[in-house]
Amino acid sequence: MTGTTQTTGTSGTDAGRRGGPRLRAEDLTLSYDQRTVAEGLGVDIPDHSFTVIIGPNACGKSTLLKALARMLKPRSGKVYLDGAAIASYRSREVARRLGLLPQSSTAPGGITVGDLVARGRYPHQRLLKQWSAEDETAVTEAMRQTGVLELADRPVDDLSGGQRQRVWLSMVLAQQTSILLLDEPTTYLDIAHQVEVLDLCAKLHARKGHTVVAVLHDLNQACRYATHLIVMKPGGTVAAEGDPSTVMTAELVQDVFGLPCRIIDDPETGTPLMIPAAPQRHEPAGTPARAGASPATAMAAETS
């Protein structure tokens, strides 16, 4: 299976390709132990974009994100950060350039919000430089941006899920990297908190010009917030990428997710809105199916 990526023609390029995006992956083979998740996978993350990666379960979205953040060593292929192979950097140096919000983290028992956010400053600190004035500014600023500043001295254990996610996000912001990778930042959050977190990411992207890369599950949220959409399909290949309004088609969703659907304009934003086809009607067992109640007519009636 070959990936339909646009990085063809870059074969033989080495580190130091100036003018290219700050973060890109070339010809990655990704695997956990014996199980190969992706082969020949290449992506460019456009600078200053809000890139969203979507795809069905187990297609390798999170794995790709991990490889981009150097959490997972590719079996072959390379990830380039600022023109040099990411594997050639020291751990701390990567952490000064690129922040990652993992799917799950453990807050140490009893830690306060401020102390947890302060841990985001670790890559900037030294044994005898544990809390500089810059650290203080960065942490305060990060907490202000996510609206958790007033929670600074509360224990993290006492917070709600939405508040907690904002605290973890502040920790990544306190790292002060201009590239942010977010692995399913909205999982386990209710719909209001999902929107809140995504709005926050969009704000950071728009105001600060940060490059944000997020793995999301909800296609419509992805279309709303992404400036660049990467659609992956099972087997770890890129099915399509680009502007959501051109990428998102009913054929693509059928192809990638195996889900019949329609794409309409989001009445709020004008971005593509995916509506799954109406479910099959199920009659109580024993009654003969009525004519004229096929899914297609039901859907037409629903949306007309």
Place this chain on the structure above:
Amino acid sequence: MTEPCPAGARPRVVTGRVLRTRSGGISLRLQGRALAVSALLAAVVTVVMGVTLTTGDFELSLGEVLDALVGSGSGAADFIVNTLRMPRLVTALCVGAALAVSGAILQSLTGNSLGSPDIIGFTNGSATGALLVIVVLHGSMTQIALGALVGGLATAAVVYLLMLGGGLQGFRLVVIGIGVSALLLAVNSYLITRASWQEALEAQAWLLGSLGNRLWDHANAIGLAVAVLLPLALLLARRLSMVEMGETTAMALGVNVGRTRAALLVVSVALAAFATAVTGPIWFVALAAPQLARRLAGTSGPALLSSALMGAALLSLSDLVVQRVFAPALLPVGTATGTIGGLYLIWLLVTESRKSRA
């Protein structure tokens, strides 16, 4: 459980007190409560030292003890302090600190309060090494200690090999360690059945874990181990607290997790092996001291310094009780550590659960 911000010029977003040089070249964050707990424990250790050195079959005044320590005491005082009491006391302090720090590191790495060297097999491995020397090689005291050291390190190596491929995840370490520990216990029992009556007696005496008849050889060996390994552990403490947040998070923040874990595991195993080699297995200190220290200090990371002091205080106090209260009966110090530490932990757990229910 957090220290309120000290009333400084402006409210800080982080806990603790910040000390900065004017140029900003050096800045430190100090946790008031952790420091206070450490100071308190150091005071306890000092009092225990004073009582241990002055009381006993032959009572000495504090002045006589101090004179003896600086080398200008009378012959009798010099012998009692420098040959009888001091080596035993130094051994107790260092073994206590070593066990506590070893336990603190392992509990933090495994994220499990059962992750201590006596639970996950290192102590039983040391015992196997010692028993092999006693029963098979008929070795001297020094050789027994060496056997215990090798046994502990070899057990750690085996546990490490069993875990290869799966990563150093906390729960795996505890489970594999408990399995190895059970296996070694069976080996130890078998070795004792193979021993002569005389050897079995010697083996049993070693297995009880005692500070009796410890000389400067013992004190120097464990003292040197602590002097080298404790600073190393303290240097790695910041990284250890980062690793507690999970492998991915720590890596994302620029910590080389694999190297940090391996280094800390080596330090922890070595501390436990040296301690056990010197005194035989002393249970509970490695398990309880870090828990007590962390609860008292109220820190969100592993409180290694407080743990070390807590271990030293716990073991030296236990030994004092064993020597003075139960004399002339020869009670092994392990029994006392189990009793004192266990009672305190039960009390803590009961009060904590009451608090959380309220």
